[in-house]
Structure formats: C-alpha cells, structure tokens
Amino acid sequence: AQSVTQLGSHVSVSEGALVLLRCNYSSSVPPYLFWYVQYPNQGLQLLLKYTSAATLVKGINGFEAEFKKSETSFHLTKPSAHMSDAAEYFCAVIADSGNTPLVFGKGTRLSVIA
C-alpha cells in the first residue's frame, strides 16, 4: 500500500523567499509521484510529476521537485515566492503496479507575505 506524508499543514513565506514544501512517501513498489495545486473554490491542477525519467522534475510556474529514493522524499521547491503562489498544495503517489487509486497527502497551505 502507498501513503504520503506532507510535513506542515501550513507554511508561510515572504514574497521573494524560497518555497519548500515537504513530501515523504511510502510505497512497496516503484512509485509515480505528483504535486497538485488547488486555488480557492477550484479543482486541482497538476504542477509536476515524477515518472522515473529524471530525478529532478521541473513543473509549471517555476516549481520543481527532486525525487530522492534513499530518503523516500519528493519535496517541492520554488526559488522565489510570488503572491500568486498562495494556495493549497497536495503531494500524491500511485504505484507502478497496475490500476490502483491515487493516494493524496493531507495538503500544505502556502501563505505568501508581502
């Protein structure tokens, strides 16, 4: 079975500062990993995904994430936060072993302070 842990339900950064959102996963088989973003009153939008092609994955809006198998982590980063980055971010995992459901973390709400 797969699971995802997102450390910190709320992260607050200053505009222009580094954004770091943490995600650790548990999977008994090679995983596919995803980061989604949700703005208020909207559905989820895919930021990026890891599919074993490269450990450093670049996504939309300047976000990137690095897959570290030894640490079972897939942390999301952005060098410089913008006010428009304020949203809820979800890490998710799916096993590379057939048609199993996507498993989400609890989410991290990012606040950006001017």
Place this chain on the structure above:
Amino acid sequence: KAGVTQTPRYLIKTRGQQVTLSCSPISGHRSVSWYQQTPGQGLQFLFEYFSETQRNKGNFPGRFSGRQFSNSRSEMNVSTLELGDSALYLCASSLDRVGNEQFFGPGTRLTVL
C-alpha cells in the same frame, strides 16, 4: 480541448434526501475517478470507473454509488444524505495508462442542512 466539467457547481440539500452529481471527462479519457474533499479528512478516494465498470472503490458506505456511461460520462449518487456528507466532490479523468496524471474538474460543493 475542453477540460473536465462537473455539474452542478453548488448544491444544497437536507438530511435524508438523495443527490446525483455529474462529471464529463476530457474527450478520449476513459477513466473517471471521484474524490470527497473535506477540511478534516482531506482528499479521500471514492471510486474509479473505466469502460462502464467500477475498477476501484474507496472506503465509503454503500450510500455512495456511481456509474459510468458508454460515452465515459459519470455520475455519482449519495442517498439518505447526512450532515457529514457536506463536502467538495471532485471528479478526475485520465488516460488509461499507469502513472498518467489525473485532470480534475472544478468540483461540486454539496451542503447538507
């Protein structure tokens, strides 16, 4: 290409009633998944349909059901509504390949009074 659409966007019901939510996937996507999102429980998987068959099911009571039509459109039904069913219900569609990302609709906000 049009995205995932969900109707209605907002719904208010009373306890004991039933409700049907609709989801139209992206053209060509045959897999449709449903999720319930609440502040306390986060995103919880309800079920997934592929080619009109339920392929996966989450841990929800039998009051929650769904179906998929031949054109891949899907509906979910909740009978005998409870206050705790108030949530954002999200539908997502994807191509049927392992590891493919899911594309989400805007959700239906259900309020049970």
